[in-house]
Amino acid sequence: MPEFSSDYQKMLLTRIATDSDRDAFRALFVHYGPRIKAVMLKAGADQQLAEDLVQDVMLNVWRKAKLYSPERGAVSTWIYTIARNARIDKLRRGSSKPYEDLDDVELASEEADGEDMVIANEISGRVTDALSELPDDQRQIIRMAYIEDLSQSDIASKLSIPLGTVKSRMRLAYGKLRSTLEELR
Structure with missing residues (x-):
């Protein structure tokens, strides 16, 4: 962005x-x-x-x-x-x-301070690492859903796979990401 x-x-x-x-x-x-x-x-x-x-x-x-x-x-x-x-x-x-x-009303600066930037970079790195550990088919669906902003139906159409498969892969990816990224909460 x-x-x-x-x-x-x-x-x-x-x-x-x-x-x-x-x-x-x-x-x-x-x-x-x-x-x-x-x-x-x-x-x-x-x-x-x-x-x-x-x-x-x-x-x-x-x-x-x-x-x-x-x-x-x-x-x-x-x-x-x-x-x-x-x-x-x-x-x-x-x-x-x-x-x-x-x-x-005093507004907080929109500029990130050094600590915020370090934390954001660390989180971004961990998310990138967690995504790279996903199998290709799951990573592709997560990318299409969140980066390309496609619905599950659109993903199924684009990949020519059943909607249930998209949902299943997404659920599996969420489970793996949740366990890997749980400590970031």
Whole structure:
């Protein structure tokens, strides 16, 4: 996955605006969804409200991608402004209680610190090693499911094997991976 730089984010948003590119939207959603939820939880929202707000925000990103103007700020600023406004709107509609503005909420840096990078590299290495220990047929199915994002039915069609075989190989692979990677939990 490419580094999630400002230019990469702008390119994703442009693809959404011009081509309604679902893969570009998925990349933004995967990156910003958890961050928006964390901000909403930190600002006092419960789990359900935070998840609802993430959905509202990302739906607005999809709908309003054409309105983004790079001259007015970074993609992250634009998305967090949508989040702030969505939260305020939800609070205004839901109650007469005063609300806390997101401007006062401190965000953790999106940059990984050294310790996080070391841990991530160690986990990545262990997962790679565990995957390399799988038989080729199981590794291929796991790769198709998680890297190519194919459903079990699509995998069965692509490999010309029964769906039950795909499920069986996947179950066997999960069992081996679980036992190998159990200590990472």
